Amino acid sequence: MTLATVFLTRRRLGAAVVGLCLLSWPVAGQAQETAAFFRQNCANCHTIGGGRLVGPDLKGVTALRDRSWFIQFLQNPKAMTEGGDPYALKLKEEARGVVMPTIPGMTPERAGALLDLIEAESAKEHSQFEGLTISDKPFTPAEIARGEALFAGTLRLSGGAPACLSCHTTVSLGGLGGGRLGPDLSRVFERLHGRKGLAAWLLAPATTTMRAVFGERPLSSEEVLPLVAFLEASAKRGADDQRPQGLELLLFALGGLAVCVVSFDAIWKGRLRSVRRALVEHTRSRGGK
Numbered sequence: 108m109t110l111a112t113v114f115l116t117r118r119r120l121g122a123a124v125v126g127l128c129l130l131s132w133p134v135a136g137q138a139q140e141t142a143a144f145f146r147q148n149c150a151n152c153h154t155i156g157g158g159r160l161v162g163p164d165l166k167g168v169t170a171l172r173d174r175s176w177f178i179q180f181l182q183n184p185k186a187m188t189e190g191g192d193p194y195a196l197k198l199k200e201e202a203r204g205v206v207m208p209t210i211p212g213m214t215p216e217r218a219g220a221l222l223d224l225i226e227a228e229s230a231k232e233h234s235q236f237e238g239l240t241i242s243d244k245p246f247t248p249a250e251i252a253r254g255e256a257l258f259a260g261t262l263r264l265s266g267g268a269p270a271c272l273s274c275h276t277t278v279s280l281g282g283l284g285g286g287r288l289g290p291d292l293s294r295v296f297e298r299l300h301g302r303k304g305l306a307a308w309l310l311a312p313a314t315t316t317m318r319a320v321f322g323e324r325p326l327s328s329e330e331v332l333p334l335v336a337f338l339e340a341s342a343k344r345g346a347d348d349q350r351p352q353g354l355e356l357l358l359f360a361l362g363g364l365a366v367c368v369v370s371f372d373a374i375w376k377g378r379l380r381s382v383r384r385a386l387v388e389h390t391r392s393r394g395g396k
């Protein structure tokens with residue numbers, strides 16, 4: 108295997124790998140930097156040639172409008188929509204009302220570089236931003252179990268990040284569930300628009316804590332797929348199993364109480380018996396006299 112094929116087969120591994128490659132390909136610095144920026148800030152909502160996520164597929168998009176329109180739009184999408192721009196309003200309608208956020212650090216130069224990147228990637232048969240291809244077939248029980256093991260940390264994450272369980276819980280987890288620092292993920296599958304959307308989100312999490320945890324230690328696609336399988340199964344379970352939070356703790360406490368009552372009872376009975384035995388023996392010995 109040459110270095111180039113290693114690079115090609117592994118190129119979807121995410122920002123850390125891109126970061127490493129940045130060090131070894133200094134010549135391509137600017138383009139690589141823009142690609143890393145796109146992966147971190149745009150790929151959770153957009154593919155290039157992989158279909159719609161929350162936002163539209165960007166393949167060939169630069170041919171649809173003037174470059175200046177896109178540069179203005181990227182600076183402040185909300186202002187464009189609120190200003191009543193008919194094309195922006197149509198996009199918002201197609202996105203079922205979601206408006207693109209203004210991305211921090213967006214300058215006209217950055218926007219221009221991103222449009223160049225989108226154009227160059229659109230010309231490729233398979234863009235590096237095509238996203239994960241996930242079939243529509245049901246996930247296998249083995250995939251779901253692998254996802255649960257990764258979630259719970261019985262299987263370690265290859266990047267070395269802490270297990271999801273330390274901050275998140277889902278209805279599928281037995282016992283007392285997981286941590287409470289992050290939101291309950293029972294319904295996140297639907298919230299992030301299903302398989303494609305959730306997978307894209309997990310490959311490059313865009314929120315503060317998640318980015319801090321996984322920015323440098325990204326999940327690989329071999330980990331994202333089973334995690335999506337597990338979270339999809341959780342969402343299905345969540346739909347027919349809406350346990351109020353805290354009920355499990357209550358049941359646990361009640362269980363503990365029952366154990367205490369039973370064992371107190373046993374100890375008490377034992378004591379009664381030994382007291383009675385002494386009394387009986389005493390009477391017998393007197394009766395025998």
Ligand code: HEC
Pocket residue numbers: 145148149150151152153161162163165168171177181184188195198199200202204205206207208210221313
């Ligand atoms: C949170 C999701 C989200 C993120 C992150 C995001 N976008 Fe968008 N994007 C959208 C949505 C939704 C639309 C549709 C327009 C609207 O409703 O605002 C859109 C529209 C666009 C369009 C116009 C598409 C068309 O068909 O004309 C471009 C270009 C674009 N985004 C580029 C980017 C780039 C580049 C980034 C990263 C710097 C980015 N987006 C980040 C959600 C997002």
Ligand code: HEC
Pocket residue numbers: 258269270271272273274275288289290292295298308309314315316317318320326334
């Ligand atoms: C150190 C704590 C921590 C760990 C570990 C962690 N998360 Fe998170 N996660 C959070 C927090 C906090 C949020 C809320 C958004 C934010 O601040 O990033 C979040 C948000 C999310 C969301 C978005 C939820 C939503 O409703 O939008 C998903 C999906 C998610 N995490 C999945 C995972 C998965 C899968 C793992 C394990 C591979 C994981 N997280 C590991 C803390 C964590």
